[in-house]
Amino acid sequence: MPLSTIVSLVFFVALLFYFFMGIYVLSLNINSKLHRIFFLICISLSIWSLSFSIANSAPTYDLCILWRRISALGWGTMYSLILHFTLILTGKKKILKNKWFLVALYFPCIIKLYVFFLNKDMAAKQYNLIETYAGWINITKGTLWDILFSVYFLSYSIISISLAFSWGRKAKTENEKNNPT
Numbered sequence: 001m002p003l004s005t006i007v008s009l010v011f012f013v014a015l016l017f018y019f020f021m022g023i024y025v026l027s028l029n030i031n032s033k034l035h036r037i038f039f040l041i042c043i044s045l046s047i048w049s050l051s052f053s054i055a056n057s058a059p060t061y062d063l064c065i066l067w068r069r070i071s072a073l074g075w076g077t078m079y080s081l082i083l084h085f086t087l088i089l090t091g092k093k094k095i096l097k098n099k100w101f102l103v104a105l106y107f108p109c110i111i112k113l114y115v116f117f118l119n120k121d122m123a124a125k126q127y128n129l130i131e132t133y134a135g136w137i138n139i140t141k142g143t144l145w146d147i148l149f150s151v152y153f154l155s156y157s158i159i160s161i162s163l164a165f166s167w168g169r170k171a172k173t174e175n176e177k178n179n180p181t
Contacts, residue, residue, distance in 0.1 A: 004057050004135035011053035018045040037085045044081055048074025056135035064136045069116065069123045076112035079156040080105055086160040090167035108152045115145050 022042025029035045051071030058064035084105060087096055095101055115122050126146070128139045140146045 007135050008053045008057040011049045015046050015049035018042045034088045041081045044074045044078045072116035077109045079153045080109040083156045083160050086163050090163045
């Protein structure tokens, strides 16, 4: 079995894991905003995994780039969803009631979706796909959009991690840590 097929199967197994984990957590409490955002994170990861699974073993460059563009639906929204989830988890619900904050929270992912998914010409310029024995890989070109994506995911990740650590230190009891909402 070629290595590209094995890599694609690993992505496909990840898709199944994310999808069923999201369904399970949502089924625990469909009315909880925390559970619904977690479900959206799992759907985002599922789209990302499915797209990479198909793109990795794509027989042609055009098919690969199509699925790489579709993968932007997953990785482009992921970090905004994680920060949203972390804000709910850590009890920062007051800030989430501000509609302008939510617009600012999701604005970077809207831009990423436009550049890497919706605008076919711009998206084609962002990907530098090379076929290897392990499947198609993307070697970044270091464009402004690549740099902005790095700033987006790093800053949102650092903020999420900082909020979680701060919340963990401030929680007085194990019950507060285990039942945030």
